[in-house]
Amino acid sequence: MLTQKVFLRKTKRGNILKIVREHYLREDIGCGSVACGRCDSESTRPLQKDFESASKVVEHAHYIVPDTNIVLHQIDVLKDEAFRNVIVPQTVIQELRHRHAPAYNSIREMLAIEERHFYCFVNEHHKDTYVERLPGESANDRNDRAIRRVVGYLQSHLAEQGLSIEVVLLTNDRECLNSAKKEGLTAFSLKEYVGGMGKPELLDKISIDADGSSEGDPVTNKKKFMYPEHLTPIALQAGIKSGRLRSGKFMASRDNYLEGFVCLGDNEDESDRVLIQGLMNLNRAVQDDTVVVEILPESEWVCPSSVVLEDEPEEDDKVDEEDDDGDEVEREKKVEKALKESKTEKGVEKMPTGKIVGILKRKWRPYCGILAPSAIKEATKHLFVAAERKIPKIRIETRQAAALTGKRIVVAIDSWPRHSRYPLGHYVRTLGDIGDRKVENQVLLLEHDIPHQPFSQAVLNCLPKMPWLITPLDESKRQDFRSVPTCSVDPPGCTDIDDALHARSLPNGNFEIGVHIADVSHFIRPHTALDREAATRGTTVYLVDQRIDMIPDLLSSNLCSLISDVDRFAFSAVFEMTEDAKVVGAKYCKSIIRSKNSFTYAEAQARIDDKARKDEVTEGLRVLNSLAKKMKLKRMENGALNLASSEVRFQVDSETHDPIDVKTKELLEVNSMVEEFMLLANKSVAEFIYNELSHCALLRRHPVPPVGNFDPLVRAAATRGFDIQVDCGKHLADSLDRASIDTDPFFNTMLRMVATRCMSQAIYFCSGTIAKEDFLHYGLALPFYTHFTSPIRRYSDLIVHRLLAVAIGADATYPELLDKVRVQNLCNNLNYRHKMAQYAGRASVTLYTQIYFRDKNVLEDGYILFVRENALQVLLPKYGMECTLYVKDKPGGQQRIKVPFTYDAEKCTQTAGDVTLRQFERITVRVSLDRTNIQHQKLVVELVRPHIPGFSVDIEKPMEVDEPRNDGEPEKKKTRAV
Known part of the structure; x- marks a missing residue:
């Protein structure tokens, strides 16, 4: 059966096109029920025949048909195992695909799980369920009518066969619900249906409407508005187009919950920012939302506050009452008044200040945290405190507060109405007990959006078969460095060895220096499941007690890792250098190496310092170390910055995994040696691929910070009599070198730490998307830079390997890498993943430091x-x-x-x-x-x-601390470095 859809479309030139689309209708589409005797026996039949009613509101066994809004807004409820035998109309699937990708992906996953008994009924191509859109009917009304037609058809289809299986429509749309009942259909709101399931925890998962009421509840109009109303989408777009309004990403402050910034446009370096102060001006924005801001008159501009302010509820907070926000508002007014009256640091220029007038795109996600304690045991309304300080508290309704006490839970935001001090949300799931290390690590990974699921079977199927051998064909296509004295130098316990080095003398008195990098691109081919997974993860994430690999262990710790005494594929950058560390030649090639040694930093340093050692590997290390010192001196003379940060290592009990000691990271000469040659390879490859592929090279830049960013550094140095010049990187580096106090050697380190805070973030970019003068890496003082040396743990390096292979003719062209838009989109994801991995690593250190200080x-x-x-x-x-x-x-x-x-x-x-x-x-x-x-x-x-009477603590009187959590006598501990 064939129908036609005819519609008119206007072209850019103003012409009118008549478009006719054929729509085929069929009679052989099955209902999906095993009990059915009419449908084609070969059709898919996931729906059960004999089963118990899931809800008491329906007496008989039944199939469930949810409408679009149920699947869109209540996906957390449908994910529960209690929901089985669910028929999802094709109309719903199509709407989800266009409206909400996460819900679309979730429902597809459930349809693929055989045990859940979910079935997609293709109603849009069934002759008895397809409906045309009526004149004057909205698309939403037509879709609701199509879904009701599905329920009616399936109910009659099963009843005609004498089957006592009902078909139940679930909808929270009152008009749709009333229409269904008038048509004689069995229909319920989700709250009615779940209420009869005998699972109170499911009621907690029901999402809340934007008006602040649960589905099916009347909306109260008695509440006072607390926040300004957001402008309509049409007004927002008109304001942006006229230039009166600006859009950007909202970034909440970690130090002050009444303050945030809007990074305008797509500014990755966050240099073009608007300050937002006060609850009314923040106007319900949440971290990472895309917002629209109105910049205030310059007379109303202010400086960022110097006050550290945390949103900690008072002891008498009545979070369970409907009208608790009145006291909250009064308290916030007092806090904001004090904030406005606070002093700002002298010499700090006022910055553009604005107010948020609308939200273009919410970036809400499930949040991990705990329930705030309530003074009333019978309370059903509670505040949820997110693990991330930048996220506001969330008001949820739950009937299982007693069971959730002491648990880490996940909560989703549903809405943030004008009358509510906090956003409204619903409970999603429980992670486990607070303090349990596995639970805390899971929270850490979820909060930083770190993909950490086990690799899928599709990914594992892409791995090479073992045993893996190098073939004669491989040898013919690669340069053989297996006889060269090559070695690697890495931290203790490192198994994903990316790089190895060699140095040997040339007849002309110069040195051949080889920087050999694991050839991961040989094993990870484009468009495979393995490649897609690596691109999604973006980077390996290093936590204190574990490593979340970007690629499976067979590659990261075995076939790609340049471990000693085995043949491995590499991508080699070979340099000819003079005795004074000047590069006079460079070439790049695919190679085969056999590393002679895998040193730790301490072992390599000991080799260099041991004068009795005369073997070729040790002599090569001495050459590398000597050249590296000269390279670093030249780099510093060119204006590269030597900044500082604190890194620590934990000694962990091998049985309990508790931290028992902590040490700062010790830097040796060989640390700098390895760093210098990695920098040499990275900058050389960057310049080479840019010259060969100028429009699509993946590079890394460090934007020049605005001069105003350095104000804290300049003022800090001035207090000790030092003048810091910040007009260029060279002057800054020289100023930091001069700012030294003989009696306080740590002063210069702290000053460099402050300088680090003033910097913009280094980011990946595609060379064809910005001007060449913006390529500069400010911190390294290099015009070109990229990441080439760590492809096992960074996807950016893998892409650079592919580009370099194309440039030297060692591999086929990758069409997608010649499209600058696609490369830039890839860079955006890599920047996000790199940033989240850094934050996750720091959070892991914080977690273990807290465990270390527990008692x-x-x-x-x-x-x-x-x-x-x-x-x-x-x-x-x-x-x-x-x-x-x-x-x-x-x-x-x-x-x-x-x-x-x-x-x-x-x-x-x-x-x-x-x-x-x-x-x-x-x-x-x-x-x-x-x-x-x-x-x-x-x-x-x-x-x-120094002692301040009435403020300093008396060290003669020890402070009371909580009792240790471990039971029994302490056992003898074994330690290992993490």
Whole structure:
């Protein structure tokens, strides 16, 4: 059977086209039920024949037909195992595909799981269920009518065969529900249906409407509006087009919940930002939302606040009551008033300030966290506290608060109405007990959007068959370096060895230097499941106690890893260098190597220092080390920056996996040696692929920071009498080198840490998308730079290998890599994955540091890294962590600190009595773990020296700490480095 769809379309030139599309209707589309005797026996039949009713609201066994909004907004409910024998009309699938990709993917996954008994009924091509759109009928109404037609057809289809199986429509649309009942169909709202299932936890998963009420509940109009109304989409687009409004990504502040920034346009380096201050101006924006901002008149511009402010609920918060937001609003007004009255640091220029007037795209996702404790046991409304401080608290309704106490749970945001202080959401699932290490790691991975599922069978099928051997054909296509004295130098315990080096003398007195990089591109071919998975993951993620690999272990730790004494494929960059480290020639080739040794940094350093060692590998290391020193000196003379950060390593109990000691990372000469040759390879490959493929090279740039970014650094150095020049990278590097105090060797390190905070983030980009003058890598002072040396753990390097292979004719052309738009889209994902991996690694260190201090109360030396108006940021070098030492109470809160401190923004000091605390000053603090906030446990520091009466702690009186959690006598511990 054939029908036709006819419609008119206007072209760009103004012509009118008549388009006719044929639509085929069939009679042989099965209903999907095993019980059916009419449908073709060969048709798919996932629906069960004999089963119990899932809900008491329906007496007989039944199949469920959800409408589009149920699948779109209530997917967390449908994912529950209690929902089986579900018929999803094709109309719903098509709507989801265009409206919401995550829900579309979720329903497809459920359709593929045989045990769930989900079935897609192709109603749009069935002659008895296809419906035409009526004149004047909206597309939504037509689709609702099509879904009701499916329910009616299937009900009569089964009843005519004498089967006692009902077909039930689930919809929260009142008009659709009323129409279904008028047509004699069995229909319920989701809340009615789930209420009869005897599973109260499912009721918690029901999403909340934008009006603030659960589906099926009347909407109250008594609540007062708290936030300004968002502009309509038409008004937002008109404002953006006229230039009156600007759009960008919202970035919440970690230090002050009443402050955030909007990064305008697609600005990856976040240099073009608008400051947003106050709840009304933030206007319900959540981290990473795409928002529209109206920039205020310049007379209303302000500086970022110097106050550290956390959104911590008061003890008398009534989160279970409907009208609890009234007191919240009054308290927030007091806090905002105090915030406006706070001092700003002298010399800081006011920045563009604005207010958010609309949301273009929400970036909501499931959030991990805990329920805030409630004073009323019978309460059903609770506040959810997210693990990520940038996410506001979420109000949810749950009847299982007692069971969720002490658990890590996942919550989704449904809406944020104007009358609610916090967004409204619903419970999704429970992860496990708070404090359980596996649960905490899962939270960490979920919160940073780290793909960590086991590799699928499709990915594993792409791996080479074992045993893997090098064939004569492989040898004929590659340069043989197996006889060359090559070695690798890596951290202890490293199994994914990306790089190896060699150095040997040439007859002309120069040196041949080989930088050999694992040839991962040989094993990962484009368009395979393995390639798609690696592109999605983007990078390997390193946590304290585990590694989340980008590619399967067979490749990362075996076939690609350049382990010693086995033949391995490599992509080699071979340089001819003079004795003074000048590069006079370079070539790139696919190769075969056999590494002679796999050294740790300490082992390689010992080899170099042992004068008795005269073997060719050791001599090669000495040549490499000598050249690296000269290369680094030249690099610094050209203006490269030598910045600083704190890195620590934990000693972990091999049985309990608890951290028992922590040490700062020790840097040796060989660390710098390896770094210099990796930089040499990266910058050489970058220039080469740009010259060969100028429109599609994947490069890495470090944008020049705005001069204003360096204000904290300039003021900090000025307090100690140093002048920091920031007009160019060379002057900055020279200024940092001069800013040294003989009596305080750590001062220069801290100054470089402050300089690091002033920098923009380095990002990947496609060379054909920006001007050549913007390619600069500011920190390295290089005009071209890329990542080539770590393809086992970075997908960017794998792409660079493919581009280089094309440039030297060693591999076929990759058409998708010649499209600059596709390459830039790839770069955007890589930038996101790289950033999230960094954050996850830092969060893992924070987690283990907290575990380490769980039962400790120790005195440590620290340094004041930053002086804020109400707090000091204290650096603990031994642990590589910063802690906040509050010297003033929270604005608008209760008075707890009795000692008055005076803040001097110009001198970066806090003074109490005759004691002045200065930036970079060394102090002694007592360090412990604050467990009062279960969600955001944190290290707290209390001042010991210098002593301030009434503020400093008395070290003669030890602080009470929680009892240790481990039971019984301590056992003898075995340790391993992580």
